[in-house]
Amino acid sequence: MPRKVRATNREIEAAIVAALLKEPKNIELVNANADWFVDGNYRTLFEAMQQAEDTSLMTVYGKAKVLSNQFSMTYKELIGLRGAAITDANLPELVRDLHRLYGKQEVQRAMAVYHEAPFEDNLMALIAATNNLAAVDSATDDGSFDSEVNELDYNLDHPSDPGVKSYKRLDETLAGGFYGGMLLTIGARPGVGKTAFSVNLAATMLKRNPKLRIDYFTLEMTKREMLNRFVSWDTGVPSTSLRSSASTLTPTIKQIVRDSAERFKRSNLAIYDTTKTLGQIAGIIRRHASEAKKNEYVAFVDYIGLITVPSIKERYLQVSEITRQLKVMANEYDVPIIELAQLNRGLEQRQDKEPQLSDLRESGSIEQDSNVVAFLTRDAKVPDVRNVVIKKNREGWLARIPYQFNGQGMKFQELDVDNDG
Template identity: 35%
Template sequence: MFSEQIEERIVGIALKNPNLADDPDFKSRYFMGERAQAIAEALCVLPTEKRSLANIWNELDNGYNQHNYPISYDDLVALEELIAGQASFYRDLQVVKRNYLENALQQAMVNYSQNRSQDHLDKVTSIIEALDTINTCDSGELTVASQEFSDQLAGKGPKAIKTLPKLDVLFNGGLSGAKLIALGARPGLGKTAFGLNLVQAILANNAEVHVDYFSLEMSKLEIFKRLISLQTQIPHSHLINPANCKLDRIKLEQAQEQILASNLQVYDSLRTLGSILAVIQAHASQYRQQYVVFIDYLGLITLDQQYQLDRYLLVSEITRQLKMCTLDYQVPIIMLSQLNRAVESRLNKAPQLADLRESGSIEQDANLVAFLYRPEKDLHKVNLIIRKNQEGCLGELTFKFKGETMTFE
């Protein structure tokens, strides 16, 4: 999951704070981008006290530029001026190291499958052990946590992202920080509709927040029409073939302009976890805790490499990596998921955690798990039941559902 932006931010911070290049995990071979790798190598070659921009540029001029990939002095200045702190440096460095090791592991596994020697097996084992140490590289210091808490007490911390008023109570005032949220339902109960209601509420209440919506089931056009219906309250059925209906064109044009001007991006062609995480990594770094991700829906994501895994293990790996992403970048990710059919055969239709389809890891990795269901044969009522909430209470919310515009109120 290579991200040039992350790698260049790391070397930019190291240019501003040269002693950071002495970190044992700051190794040029971990970088996949040619420019970042060259700068990292120059930083590592020079003693700490001689890592001025002029000396680094001279080192690059004598070495790297011979390969016809020039890096100007102005390039170094621009990288040094990137706005990011040391906390970002250490977090990003672990991401780059993990990417390097995961790529190395894939190659080592290929080598072992072709030649099942002890040397190749030892290589696979050593890389796995190295990967296991990444999440345990922690000094145990509470200084940063203490400062973040002090900032929150003083009102200096990041503001909670407002959603629907009823949900904000469960979120302790709104979305914030590293949260993996699972929203489950049986087909046809409105997972996508509820997700888009949340998107609309977030964009309406938080002008500075950026939202990425990964749609693996519907096209951009279908998502856009649903948002138009929510915005205008024109029935969605009238927008399927709008040329055949008498519609308020001015109202529709205004809604289109508002959606296009918002901080929303919809992706309908990204299917693999790696491609999704690459976008999240880049945008989480860019928007700095003013960012929310929606994945619609979990069961359609595939891994980049076609491992011989059953679906249970595959989903477990996907949720594990999504959870790590929320922690690495302090970003809330809302993933939609289907429920298995067992719920339909019970007298009590209220979903349970065990009804999550394909993997118990969803329940394990998610900070909050909620389900949509109809408690009675009333098409205008949908309940949201919260079965897991690490930072708040459990409970049940009732929403009025307007099917013609797929609005939850």
């Protein structure tokens, strides 16, 4: 019996790209990273399909030319590739084969580094690469839950650290913190401060979890604006002063601001302001979440109403796909993901302005896919107080948590008030 010939990297990459060119909508669903591609042309085409505003072949070709001046395929070759006798039926298996080859290459690289310099850090890197390779084939769900039983048995006799720490009362309400697999939605009307609250949440997480990596995707603001908000949270200097009159600050305040900005630069915080499509965002989350240890990664998305899914036209279907993919990634990589959402205008016309789950704009899938849904509201009696009202919580409790809000310094301080409900 003839021996089966193993496909090469280039053959697998060509098949994946051909299948995606034939069915471009699958780019939002395929669980692959551009880093896995060895061939520069195929890697660039994959990135172009992730980033292109629409899925036409000419748009993808133009995007590829912009992304890399090393891209050497002609448009005629691209047409031929799309016309190859490849279907998307085997796409998941092809992606798994590509991931496996990438994993083997990473093990070989880590092994070479360790042999050259047999230090503990290099040994840990080799072990991590080996474990990642082993996980490629074990990722297929066979329905068993042996490891979950073992984990539960272990937790019965050992104290567990259930999640990433943030504000004290919020952590208590979430039954210990932001846990892996959680998709948490924060909904609010414009101007209430949901971006400011998410900055406070991210900064507090970084402070309480020194090894934590945070990817913050901002679709409304620039990196500079976001940095100003983080620095304002850290220093108390109003973000408006950092934007419009930074040069007039005193030398002492300027040094405080510089020190704060440098601390955030050295931290594991990454801010993305040009990733607008679901494919772009998903690619970054998958790459970094797959590299992170337990409770050492969180993603923020501000906000889902501005994410585009080029392969889907209807907006409510786009939102459904966005929340579904974010939830799938939270589960697959055992990480928490926090998404921000707008609430419907109809809320402001009601006599009772308490947000309800039905006020989430554009899609009921937001409520369905989220483990936790929280609303940020103005307090009816105290102007500088905001309430985080948790209306859905699969693993914890419903609650109303008040925060003192300093609008100039963009600072939320949790108030020690017993007002659950």
